[in-house]
Amino acid sequence: MIEYAVFFFFAAIAVIFALVVILHRNPVVGALSLVASFFALAVMYVLLDAPFLAALQVIVYAGAIMVLFLFVIMLLNLQKQAEEPTRPVQQFVGYAGSAAFGIALVYYLSKYVVLELPASPFVADARTVGVALFESYIFPFEMVSILLLAAIVGALVLSGRGVQTS
Amino acid sequence: MAEIDKVDVALSILKIAIVVGALLNVTPIMVWVERRGSALIQDRVGPNRVGPFGLFQSLADAAKFFLKEDIVPLGAHKWLYSLAPMFGLIPALTTIAVVPWGRPFPLRSGRIFEPIVADVNVGILLIFALASLSVYGIVTAGWASNNKYSLFGGIRSSAQMISYELAMTLAAISALMVAGSLRLTDVVWKQTGYFVLFDTIKIPAWNILSPAMWIPCIVFTVAAFAETNRLPFDFAEAEAELVAGYHTEYSSMKFALFFMSEYIAMATVSALITTLFLGGWDIPWYNEPATFLGFLLSAAAFTIKVGILMLIFVWVRWTIPRLKYDILMRVGWKVFLPLAVINILLVALFIAKEWI
Numbered sequence: 001m002i003e004y005a006v007f008f009f010f011a012a013i014a015v016i017f018a019l020v021v022i023l024h025r026n027p028v029v030g031a032l033s034l035v036a037s038f039f040a041l042a043v044m045y046v047l048l049d050a051p052f053l054a055a056l057q058v059i060v061y062a063g064a065i066m067v068l069f070l071f072v073i074m075l076l077n078l079q080k081q082a083e084e085p086t087r088p089v090q091q092f093v094g095y096a097g098s099a100a101f102g103i104a105l106v107y108y109l110s111k112y113v114v115l116e117l118p119a120s121p122f123v124a125d126a127r128t129v130g131v132a133l134f135e136s137y138i139f140p141f142e143m144v145s146i147l148l149l150a151a152i153v154g155a156l157v158l159s160g161r162g163v164q165t166s
Numbered sequence: 167m168a169e170i171d172k173v174d175v176a177l178s179i180l181k182i183a184i185v186v187g188a189l190l191n192v193t194p195i196m197v198w199v200e201r202r203g204s205a206l207i208q209d210r211v212g213p214n215r216v217g218p219f220g221l222f223q224s225l226a227d228a229a230k231f232f233l234k235e236d237i238v239p240l241g242a243h244k245w246l247y248s249l250a251p252m253f254g255l256i257p258a259l260t261t262i263a264v265v266p267w268g269r270p271f272p273l274r275s276g277r278i279f280e281p282i283v284a285d286v287n288v289g290i291l292l293i294f295a296l297a298s299l300s301v302y303g304i305v306t307a308g309w310a311s312n313n314k315y316s317l318f319g320g321i322r323s324s325a326q327m328i329s330y331e332l333a334m335t336l337a338a339i340s341a342l343m344v345a346g347s348l349r350l351t352d353v354v355w356k357q358t359g360y361f362v363l364f365d366t367i368k369i370p371a372w373n374i375l376s377p378a379m380w381i382p383c384i385v386f387t388v389a390a391f392a393e394t395n396r397l398p399f400d401f402a403e404a405e406a407e408l409v410a411g412y413h414t415e416y417s418s419m420k421f422a423l424f425f426m427s428e429y430i431a432m433a434t435v436s437a438l439i440t441t442l443f444l445g446g447w448d449i450p451w452y453n454e455p456a457t458f459l460g461f462l463l464s465a466a467a468f469t470i471k472v473g474i475l476m477l478i479f480v481w482v483r484w485t486i487p488r489l490k491y492d493i494l495m496r497v498g499w500k501v502f503l504p505l506a507v508i509n510i511l512l513v514a515l516f517i518a519k520e521w522i
Binding site: 029042 | 291308317328331
């Protein structure tokens with residue numbers, strides 16, 4: 001009973017703040033609302049018996065990635081720009097496309113979703129995740145680390161362009 | 167899931183009340199300690215008018231905060247300006263939920279009273295998560311004040327905080343490797359044992375007393391100074407350069423909230439250093455019995471250790487000059503981060519050879 005109440009409350013928070021992200025004019029308010037939405041998602045993970053994943057969601061997404069977003073938004077000093085009003089054709093295609101996508105998503109999810117947790121007792125703590133990462137999934141793990149290295153090198157190269165070396 | 171047990175809920179509410187009450191009372195005490203302590207270090211007297219030894223100065227300050235005019239600058243963002251102090255306060259108050267502050271003991275009904283608000287399996291990760299959230303208070307305050315100096319202070323401080331978060335996390339990992347678990351209660355229980363030297367001398371197995379942990383302890387403490395924006399890392403509030411940094415435009419109660427959140431964060435981070443490196447609630451050379459008296463003694467030991475650490479925070483503030491910003495960032499990335507990473511390997515070596 002209690003978990004229904006918690007679930008609906010945090011689901012409402014996630015949806016409302018996601019709507020604020022899309023609809024608000026101010027990008028800083030949007031970024032902070034996205035943080036609130038991620039926090040609500042982390043609560044969902046806790047409800048699904050995965051506190052490790054919830055903590056990781058907050059540390060990585062809300063704590064590092066969104067801070068970076070906020071930096072960029074604040075340093076760029078984006079002003080509210082006046083956009084030209086959208087034409088009726090654009091509006092119709094936009095609404096129709098999103099509605100079709102939403103209906104298809106709900107339909108396929110309700111057909112294929114699994115409504116219960118796996119039957120065998122599973123523990124989703126750091127030890128099992130670590131063991132799985134370093135035993136079964138070692139190859140994707142190393143590939144992801146190379147991908148991150150490529151991203152870092154790319155960022156360094158891009159930011160170093162135009163710097164005069166003396 | 168299991169049904170809710172009413173006694174559990176009542177005990178949890180009691181524990182939350184104790185912990186939050188203690189944290190909220192840290193601020194007036196620390197204000198007095200800071201002002202008299204800084205006066206002692208600077209060879210002057212400090213506040214001594216408002217009561218014996220100036221003990222009621224905090225009450226006078228609180229009354230001042232209640233009665234001051236609350237000025238909102240023109241052009242400040244209506245919502246974020248008021249919400250920013252709360253973003254700063256919430257992580258500081260909630261992090262203490264996973265820190266054990268006393269020895270568990272059985273109540274008369276047989277139920278074990280665990281003096282920790284939330285004994286989750288991944289305790290330390292929640293602390294890292296909430297530490298990352300504390301950046302938002304400063305960054306939002308700096309931006310929402312519509313003041314260029316505040317914005318600079320906010321951005322600088324958040325860059326510093328996310329840099330030192332990395333060093334802090336990696337240094338904490340060394341302490342967790344010794345305990346073999348992410349749960350802070352396990353970390354403390356591991357430190358209640360003893361190292362036996364030459365078969366006679368028993369040294370309490372606190373992490374700070376084992377040589378492989380000296381470096382992580384120093385790295386964690388320095389990173390804790392950086393996380394709470396205390397000198398020598400307080401570029402966000404540098405009085406000479408940035409007026410008052412991110413809280414320039416805040417007055418009266420909102421400034422009081424920032425003030426409070428800084429001291430509460432200091433207390434929380436001291437509690438963390440105590441738990442990870444100083445043995446938590448363990449009294450050295452004394453096996454606390456699992457009774458109410460044992461619990462009280464262990465809680466008192468915890469409080470004393472946290473108090474000593476906070477005194478060290480105040481002491482360092484008035485001893486070491488402020489680091490220049492680029493030096494601060496360089497030291498954070500090029501010195502502390504490699505030290506913490508190398509030490510993880512060192513601790514792994516010690517554990518493999520069973521020296522710890």
